[in-house]
Amino acid sequence: MDKKGKLIKTITYSLLTLWAIGVLFPFYWMILTSFKSYSSYNGEFVPKFYVTSPTLQNYVDSFTTVPLGQYLLNTIIFTVATTAIMLIVIIPAAFAFSRLQFKGKNLVFTLFLSLMMIPNELVIITNFMTVTALDLRNTFTGLILPSVTSVFYIYLLKENFAQIPDELYYAAKVDGTGDFKYLWKVMLPICKPTVVTITILKVIECWNSYVWPRLITDDAAYYLVSNGIQEIRENGFGRENIPAMMAAVVVISVPLVVLFLIFRKKIMEGVARGGTKG
């Protein structure tokens, strides 16, 4: 390799490494700080980049002095229920659009697609009023119901369903297989990768959702992690107990980072196919 090529390569790697450090540093800092004791953290005017006597006290504190366990449990319930109900709603819809023939199908599909353009901010106000009027504030029902449909995921799944050759469907018909059984036994197994991708993307979205839960819950017993961390910050350990806060941040971040490292390829593919930050 010539000299110029080598120089370009060095510059490229330095640039990429620089950004990688920028991305990783906050993670490093939260983990590092979470292992420092309260007194040693506040004793360091110039913060140290290593821990001299690591402690787990902050982790104990985040589960005992503040109800982090409760927040995590709420978030898990919310995430699992929302994702499950969403799948129950969108799979039949995608099936109807891709496989069934009925009057008005194309019109409804166009209407559905046009709903994708509607920003959440426009509809959230009325939803807030509706849920309040139904007395569903501070309930899981109120938290879950508005986010169980996604036109985008219906669209994604419909496209995938449509790729399955018609012959399979007719063959099943001849064998006397009903539509529902065909959907369940043939289409879903074939389209499993897409269903998994949708599920993971929805889980990420649920885990990080902040705005709707904030509007709809003011009882800490129903807080999700995002609201929980905000509550911890404003009223939790006392403003100055940064190490304990960082421990809570680590606990909240770990599940998704682990999920990401396991399903890295799927998540990145799914997002590249048109997901946006929810």
Add this chain to the structure above:
Amino acid sequence: MDKRNLKGWLYLLPAIIFLGVFVVYPLIDVFVYSFEEGYNSVSQTFFGVGGYNYSYVLHDPYFLQALKNTFILVVITVPVSTVLSLLISVGLSSIKKLREMYQTIFFLPYVTNTLAVGLVFMVLFKETPYSDGLINLIIQFFGFSGVDFISGPYWAKMLVLCVYTIWVVMPFKILILTSALASVNQNYYNAAKVDGTGKWRVFSKITLPMISPMMFYLIITGFIGAFKAYSDAVALFGTNLNAAEMNTIVGYIYDMLYGDSGGYPSFASAAAVILFVIVLTITTINLLVSKKHVHY
């Protein structure tokens, strides 16, 4: 035939009900709310119909502050993050060793909780009685004087907000651009190589035009996303954004709806409609510009 029709609609029914109740009805209702004057959320009554809500919102100093903050945020973060992600993506595509590792690291912020990691940024930038904060110590190391980025002067707070916003939006942009770069037909590059074309010329005459649809997709979604900024600001400055002078349009909407200053769905609706009109206008302009410059 009738039975078949019924079946189709039956499969769609759950989706139609949910979308009807939580998207279509609210969409109509928000415009209705925005024109109902003096709406009382307790008695659910209002005095009259007109543009008062809009005029109130447009004269509210908090809204004007939010408008200003949002525009500054958009003008800074969209170009910076787009150019930076293009630079990084081009770098990523030119290397083979360690590429997957870099890609994985760069995507990490996408899967993190905005509120949680924002707290780390706050800690890094904040001045406390115990420490000036790491960033300030670095600034002081280079001989400049530090500043409290979290509760100090306006420009400093805006700077952290921009830095954090860019940090949050980069993964998506890098991912989209690296896949766009990977899908450019290699024949073009081979042809350029035969002709002995220079690197910069290859980039500006082949690469850039080929990925221009994706660039514009990113710019459009970037604008829309930045106009809706909210949780990043909450993560850094807490829920009382008005007091911190760091509110955004979306934050203003939610504050009007709920919280200490809440209970005014009509004002919230008017602000939401204004936001929608702004976003629609910008997107239309973007699309018009892209027609001229994008090669499909």
